[in-house]
Amino acid sequence: VTTRRRAKRTPARAKPLDRGIIARAALRLIDQYGLESFSMRKLGSALGVEAMSVYHHFKNKGELLDGVLDVLLDEIEPALDRPGTPLDRLRACFEDVRRLAVVHPHAFWIIPPRRFRTPRALAFYERLLEVFNAAGFDAATSARFFRLLAGYVTGAGMAEIGSRALQPGATPVILEDFSDPKAFPRITSVVPHLRRENLDALFEFGMDTIFDAMKRHLDEKG
């Protein structure tokens, strides 16, 4: 009788690997154990394969992470096809980016450092800019609101991951429970507003601000 370990590995490799299988397995590992502790060697062993087999499908770890990013894009692109005005669909899509930060808090960190340069990412980018165009924005204005929105949702997404994190025991200060009205009165008064139950409203406030400006821009020029 084979060991439990062996039993877990063998059936997985009835079919040969491909990029999709590998990228989805990588995302699963990152979701479970974090980006920090993710390694090509652990990925190999999760796939029931020698670590270095992955290199037959991805040139290196960077390209593999681009592959994981492609998987994440599959989760946000459908928002662009939801019913509503172009502006509604843009908002839905950027809200889905933020939802990624909630659902995949570890994998979300892959997004900012990687340029969008896979075919999949270019296709998504093109689709998104089509909706900007359909809303009535010219190229220059699309670029500006795109960077404002993308900057906000990625930056705020990362901050929100911090606000939601179960802090490891050793952390000296858990900011969300911070209270020191003598030495830090302002921090003490602001910190309750950064607690978990207020994070939705906090995020939507920024979105309201940006989308109001977008609407105003379209009204003024229309």
Next chain:
Amino acid sequence: VTTRRRAKRTPARAKPLDRGIIARAALRLIDQYGLESFSMRKLGSALGVEAMSVYHHFKNKGELLDGVLDVLLDEIEPALDRPGTPLDRLRACFEDVRRLAVVHPHAFWIIPPRRFRTPRALAFYERLLEVFNAAGFDAATSARFFRLLAGYVTGAGMAEIGSRALQPGATPVILEDFSDPKAFPRITSVVPHLRRENLDALFEFGMDTIFDAMKRHLDEKG
């Protein structure tokens, strides 16, 4: 006669190490070679010291990076003391955060993943929130505009680092020089607006949008 290498190391250790010396040396290394290739061992050898001596001053690599973050905060806090209205000073400070992305493109990546929890970082945070208060924002509104601004400057800062980067030769697509009007007409028309010479205007557009909203909020309630 000692070797050049030895000559470089020895005089540096006339004085003993301290956290400031170590953190500034770390920032120098990160600026020069990148965050990816920065290691405790290289830091030790740059300091002319056995790698593990650093652990006498910082508990681990994470705490050392918090120390580097403290050094970066010294570069942006003075903006809060510049002349002008509280709103002017807030804008100056957040513009300095973005300037950090231009001046320290490698070290900038330290900022988003690390919580602000050193004494230095708490002091900065308190100072910043004082200026929000001086401008007339209550705690809830300070929290909201703070996250909008901080999200935007960090997110857009990271994107801008990408836009400015000298892409390594092997990169298949340099987005800023992208041109494929047949397959990707929208990307092709937007990409010129993301080029280096337009990055200042691009960033300021977002700042204008957010600070207009802040001003309007103060006017409406005042």
Next chain:
DNA sequence: ACCTGAACACCGTTCAAGT
């Protein structure tokens, strides 16, 4: 108190070899 040096348990990636 401050630094050393060996050791432990890992990394990503290359390469020659196997099927």
Next chain:
DNA sequence: ACCTGAACACCGTTCAAGT
């Protein structure tokens, strides 16, 4: 074409030892 296994050049961190 697809995978293996050894090897190379690294990591962060622990720990006993030195001064």
